[in-house]
Amino acid sequence: MGRRDGAPRREGLTGKMRIDVETCAGRDGAPMPARFRLGRARVRVVETLDQWFGPDYRYIKVRGDDRCLYILRIHDAHANWELTMFKSERAIDMMPSRPPTKRLM
Secondary structure, three states: OEOOOOOEOOOOOOOOEEOEEEEEEOOOOOEEEEEEEEOOEEEEEEEEEEEEEOOOEEEEEEEEOOOOEEEEEEEOOOOEEEEEEEEOHHHHHHOOOOOOOOOOO
16 A cells, blocks of 8 residues: 555565674673674674664664674664664765865866
């Protein structure tokens, strides 16, 4: 069945990806990511940059040993981990150093 605006519904596409995470205890004893798997790749967390809280979950922004940035989400009640954001250092390196200028004719 479609949505009110006529677009088809997409079942099961939430923009989040479940991942397997190995944890260590944080300062307050809460589980913090130490490494995680993305498909066959194994990413070691080298730096925790930020974390913020929701009603029953936490978001944790980390840098991996691959120099990429990740935002991981853990549901505290279920201990389910999800990848909610990924930013590749390689993509940042490919960006132009300055914005393109308009050519006047």
